[in-house]
Amino acid sequence: MNSGAASSGAASSGAASSGAASSGAVRPPLDRTKLLAARFRAAQDRPYLASALFALSVVESAEVPTMAVDRAWRCYVNAGFVDRIPVPQLAGVWIHEVAHLLRDHHGRAERLPTVDQRDRARVNIAQDCEINDDLVRDRLSLPPGHVTPATFDQPDGKLFEWYLPHIPPSPECPRCGSGAYGGAEPWDLAPTAGSRVSPAEAQAIRRYTAEAVRAYERSRGTIPAGWKRWADDILEPTVDWRQVLAGSVRQAIAWASGAVDYTYRRPSRRSAAQTRVVLPSMQRPSPTVAIVVDTSGSMSDDDLAAAMAEVAGVLREVGVRGNRVTVLSCDAAVGAVRRIARAEDLELVGGGGTDMRVGIAAALAQPVRPHVVIVLTDGHTPWPDEPPAARVVAGLIGATPPEPPGWIESVRIT
Structure with a gap:
């Protein structure tokens, strides 16, 4: 024994x-x-x-x-x-x-x-x-x-x-x-x-x-x-928020990757068999991601760093990196907007109030519209009234964050 x-x-x-x-x-x-x-x-x-x-x-x-x-x-x-x-x-x-x-x-x-x-x-x-x-x-x-x-x-x-x-x-x-x-x-x-x-x-x-x-x-x-x-x-089993966040981001990236559409940028090979007709080819887009980071005074630098590191790791795993990732620092207004290759390159500015509507709108207004918007926030913010034309995943940081609208996929980051 x-x-x-x-x-x-x-x-x-x-x-x-x-x-x-x-x-x-x-x-x-x-x-x-x-x-x-x-x-x-x-x-x-x-x-x-x-x-x-x-x-x-x-x-x-x-x-x-x-x-x-x-x-x-x-x-x-x-x-x-x-x-x-x-x-x-x-x-x-x-x-x-x-x-x-x-x-x-x-x-x-x-x-x-x-x-x-x-x-x-x-x-x-x-x-x-x-x-x-x-x-x-x-x-x-x-x-x-x-x-x-x-x-x-x-x-x-x-x-x-x-x-x-x-x-x-x-x-x-x-x-x-x-x-x-x-x-x-x-x-x-x-x-x-x-x-x-x-x-x-x-x-x-x-x-x-x-x-x-x-x-x-x-x-x-x-x-x-x-x-x-x-x-x-x-x-009451506790699921590691890292696994849940990783699963949500992977699912959103897979959803964006599967959005096959027609394009005239590269004509179809069957156009050669047609006279005076240009046929479009099929295109599977390379997903682009915007990360909107709440830098209001209620957010801890350590919490933000941990959440950003996890998101960056997941994006690397699924092959989304470099100029396909845009990070926006946002409190009540949008601060820095940068494309980064590593989480270590991130510089967050802000510290005032909180309005993630501004950050999401700025992300969607980028020259290359993102397929997925990841929002890292404590949840104490107004949200858009209607779903935007992109998949939104919210990483809610803190002990008791309020729930976002139902069309947002949320993950509690403890």
């Missing part, structure tokens, strides 16, 4: 039991009554975790040092470990192991850089820090040797990805299983063997448990901060 590290102390004792088994000593039978009594106690003490706890299936294994889980929600148990640990601590281990699965630690671990994925010991310790601060604060009993953020002089309440860089190399190897740090363990059953929980079922269990956490908080008001944050993330 590594009861939230019970690995630190328990891993060595688990290894001893494995060694005893290999030397020919008779292994004690698994005390299922004690093991399941500990799970029942855990479910009684923390009823919001009951459904998740009882979704775990038990697999006895002499290879696992203590207790461990896999991504199919199978809990591998060492009989000697169960024999040594009292029921209150065993209940804490149950909650620790199911927390790895509820928090999708294996999925998150597999999104780490490759060099970190290989260092399973440090990943497991960091995950234990994320879990055990809540368990200790919740006055749950854990086996000796468990780690907490304080073990490494780190604050409580962080995610394991935050703790990982602060965990030193460790000779001890926590073994909470592939359900914690990903990959596979030698004791894991085949994916189709035995009782298992599918990914879709696992997600349903997470959502049901998150709802139970909220219900328990409303009735008792005693939920550890980590569980509350986890439930909020499950029930």
